Structures are given as C-alpha cells and as structure tokens.
Amino acid sequence: MSKSIDLKRIVETLQSVLPKDQEYIALHEPRFSGNEWAYVKECLDTGWVSSVGKYVNRFEEMLQEYTGVRYAVAVVNGTAALHMCLQLAGVEAGDEVVVPSLTFIATANAIHYCGATPHFVDIETRTLGLDPYKLGDYLEEITEIRDSTCFNKITGKRLKAVVPMHTFGHPVDLDPLMEVCNRFKLELIEDAAESLGSFYNGRHTGHWGKLSALSFNGNKVVTTGGGGAILTNDSSLAKLAKHITTTAKVPHRWAFNHDRVGYNYRLPNLNAALGCAQLEQLPDFVEKKRNLADQYNKAFSEMEGVSFFTETEFAKSNYWLNVLLLDEQYADRRDDLLELTNEMGIMTRPFWTVLHKLPIHARCPKMDLTVAENLESRAINIPSSVVLGVINNEA
Numbered sequence: 001m002s003k004s005i006d007l008k009r010i011v012e013t014l015q016s017v018l019p020k021d022q023e024y025i026a027l028h029e030p031r032f033s034g035n036e037w038a039y040v041k042e043c044l045d046t047g048w049v050s051s052v053g054k055y056v057n058r059f060e061e062m063l064q065e066y067t068g069v070r071y072a073v074a075v076v077n078g079t080a081a082l083h084m085c086l087q088l089a090g091v092e093a094g095d096e097v098v099v100p101s102l103t104f105i106a107t108a109n110a111i112h113y114c115g116a117t118p119h120f121v122d123i124e125t126r127t128l129g130l131d132p133y134k135l136g137d138y139l140e141e142i143t144e145i146r147d148s149t150c151f152n153k154i155t156g157k158r159l160k161a162v163v164p165m166h167t168f169g170h171p172v173d174l175d176p177l178m179e180v181c182n183r184f185k186l187e188l189i190e191d192a193a194e195s196l197g198s199f200y201n202g203r204h205t206g207h208w209g210k211l212s213a214l215s216f217n218g219n220k221v222v223t224t225g226g227g228g229a230i231l232t233n234d235s236s237l238a239k240l241a242k243h244i245t246t247t248a249k250v251p252h253r254w255a256f257n258h259d260r261v262g263y264n265y266r267l268p269n270l271n272a273a274l275g276c277a278q279l280e281q282l283p284d285f286v287e288k289k290r291n292l293a294d295q296y297n298k299a300f301s302e303m304e305g306v307s308f309f310t311e312t313e314f315a316k317s318n319y320w321l322n323v324l325l326l327d328e329q330y331a332d333r334r335d336d337l338l339e340l341t342n343e344m345g346i347m348t349r350p351f352w353t354v355l356h357k358l359p360i361h362a363r364c365p366k367m368d369l370t371v372a373e374n375l376e377s378r379a380i381n382i383p384s385s386v387v388l389g390v391i392n393n394e395a
C-alpha cells in the first residue's frame with residue numbers, strides 16, 4: 001500500500017486559499033458587519049431584552065420569508081428546537097427514532113430527552129447524510145407494520161420518526177427519504193441546524209419534515225449568540241410549538257395558569273435582534289461561503305490522494321463547513337494532517353466520533369454502518385468562515 005501522499009503540499013494548497021497575514025485561522029468565525037450594534041443597542045435602550053419584544057416576531061417572519069416554510073418559532077437553541085420537534089411529532093418514552101450515526105451529539109440527545117432510543121443508520125458518500133435507499137432495505141428487513149404503526153421486530157419497540165441531518169450544509173436526498181417515511185409510517189423531522197441557506201431541488205431544506213430544527217449557535221451561517229427555531233407548514237403544530245416553548249401559559253392579563261408541562265425555551269429579544277441583523281446579510285454570507293468552497297475546489301482539483309467534498313446534482317449547499325477527504329489508502333495519515341495543519345495555525349478537526357461508537361450508545365440498535373465509519377476515518381473539516389470568502393472575492 002502506497003504511503004506517498006504529500007501532506008506538506010496539502011497544507012500549502014490550503015495556505016494558497018487562506019489569508020497570508022493571519023497567524024491563526026479558525027474553523028468558523030461569526031461576522032458582524034451589518035445592523036447588529038444598532039438593533040442590540042435598541043433592546044438595551046428600551047429595556048426589551050427578554051422573551052417579549054418586536055425582534056422575536058420579526059426574526060420569525062424573516063425566517064419564514066427566507067425559507068418559504070410557513071411558520072417559524074424561535075427558541076433558545078437548536079437542541080431545544082429538536083426536542084420540541086420530536087415531542088410535537090408524537091415521539092414518546094420507549095420509542096425508537098432513526099438517526100444517522102454521523103451527526104452532532106445534539107441530534108441524539110434530543111431523542112434521549114423524550115425517553116426514546118436513537119436507532120443508528122448509515123450515510124451515503126454523495127451527501128454525507130442519511131442514505132434513504134439503504135434505510136428502505138433495512139426497514140423492510142427489521143420492521144413490521146401493525147395498525148398503521150411501525151414496529152422493530154427485533155426489539156419489539158415502536159419506530160416513530162426519522163431525523164436526517166443535512167451534514168455541513170449538504171442536503172440529504174429528501175424525496176426518496178420521504179417515500180421511505182410514508183411507506184413505513186414514520187414521521188420525518190429534519191435536523192436543519194447546519195443547513196440554513198441550503199436548497200434541495202430548488203426548495204429550502206426544512207420543507208420536507210413535519211417539523212424541522214434550525215440552530216443559530218455562534219458557529220452557524222448566521223448567529224444569535226445562542227438560538228434555534230422550529231419550522232413547520234402546519235398551523236396547529238406551530239401554535240402548539242409557541243405555546244409549549246413559553247411555559248404553556250394560558251393567555252390572561254394577570255393569572256398564571258398553565259394547561260400542560262411547558263418549557264422556558266423562548267428566544268430572548270436581545271438574541272433575536274442580533275439574528276435580524278444577521279439574517280439581513282444571509283444571502284451575502286451564503287454567496288461568500290460558496291465562493292470559498294469554489295476556491296478550495298479549484299485548488300484541490302488536481303491533487304493526488306485527497307479531494308474537496310462538493311454538493312451533488314440536486315443540492316445547492318451553503319457550504320457551512322468544508323470537508324477534505326483523503327483517499328481510502330491514506331486514512332491512516334488523517335491524524336498527521338490534523339497535527340500538521342493545527343501546528344501551522346490552520347484550525348482543522350476530524351468529523352464527530354460516529355455516535356454508535358460512544359459508550360453511552362453501546363446498547364442502542366444500529367444497522368451496518370460501514371460508510372459512516374469509512375468517511376469518519378478519512379475526513380477533516382477545514383476553515384470555512386464567511387470572512388475567508390470575502391478576502392477571496394476581493395483578491
């Protein structure tokens with residue numbers, strides 16, 4: 001097996017795309033180049049800093065307009081959004097929920113919060129996200145439908161939902177996935193935490209799920225400091241989402257009555273103000289991120305042993321977080337590359353540890369996960385900040 005990959009040349013190629021005058025280049029940095037100061041100052045000046053205020057409503061309206069999804073409900077973070085999506089889709093204690101093994105821990109955590117069990121499934125190389133065809137074949141084998149409900153024949157548990165995740169902004173193949181969900185009576189919930197600004201066949205991600213979750217953490221395409229949103233086209237679910245994320249308080253001028261167990265998950269106005277200013281710049285941010293990806297793609301196009309991951313034909317990705325893939329025979333050099341790049345002041349990191357390998361998930365059901373394990377073993381994330389696309393635009 002050849003070991004002739006030139007790691008030094010990979011670093012030089014990264015450097016050729018990145019700014020020359022910076023000692024350290026982060027994986028992703030937020031960019032505050034619009035009305036952020038003005039809107040946040042207005043909250044401080046008026047005292048509307050908490051969970052009521054005009055920016056929360058405006059932020060939700062802006063999300064609706066940009067994504068085309070009819071209702072957006074702003075919440076404190078993406079994990080809370082996922083938790084609520086699962087609960088509103090009817091996931092209950094004792095259920096199993098299908099989830100790709102390659103995702104951030106929050107996707108599985110939200111399933112645990114409902115008392116349900118993540119059931120790990122494989123991804124595909126085209127999207128780095130859930131493989132709908134492999135999933136269909138697998139469910140055919142291990143499930144049975146009784147009274148319009150899907151059961152795992154091995155564990156005896158109800159399979160209630162599927163949560164695909166649009167990995168690093170690349171949309172999963174949603175149409176065949178939708179077909180699988182319909183065939184097996186499963187609710188579809190999109191973890192769109194990373195895919196604001198990403199489109200599948202011309203339509204924004206978040207449209208296919210009964211409910212979908214967004215995140216506005218500091219590392220996302222746009223940030224509210226911390227924040228998230230629930231998206232849905234269903235008006236009654238949207239109403240319920242707003243109700244249960246605001247402690248399920250029955251509206252009244254002074255009485256405190258709550259008609260179910262609710263959550264204090266509403267996004268504060270202060271954060272929403274930041275978010276409004278960020279959303280005003282979203283199309284520009286996405287363009288700059290796509291520009292950076294284009295620069296990387298060109299720079300690595302001729303290189304032996306490594307490739308830059310690009311969107312597939314049905315996708316228009318926000319390229320939230322860029323990916324370099326080593327050829328399979330060089331997987332054992334991944335950590336050397338991580339070492340070298342980080343030493344040189346270029347922040348890189350491996351993919352998340354595939355979730356089925358975490359000891360907390362040792363007893364969770366899973367399918368064959370060859371593709372997820374293979375990709376995890378040979379991929380790294382490379383700097384992806386909007387600002388890097390700006391520099392390249394102006395160069």
Ligand SMILES: Cc1ncc(COP(=O)(O)O)c(C=O)c1O
Pocket residue numbers: 077078079080082103104106107165191193194214215216217226227228
């Ligand atoms: C795929 C995915 N799901 C969920 C989350 C959770 O979002 P948050 O950090 O806002 O809770 C994140 C990011 O942080 C994520 O990347």
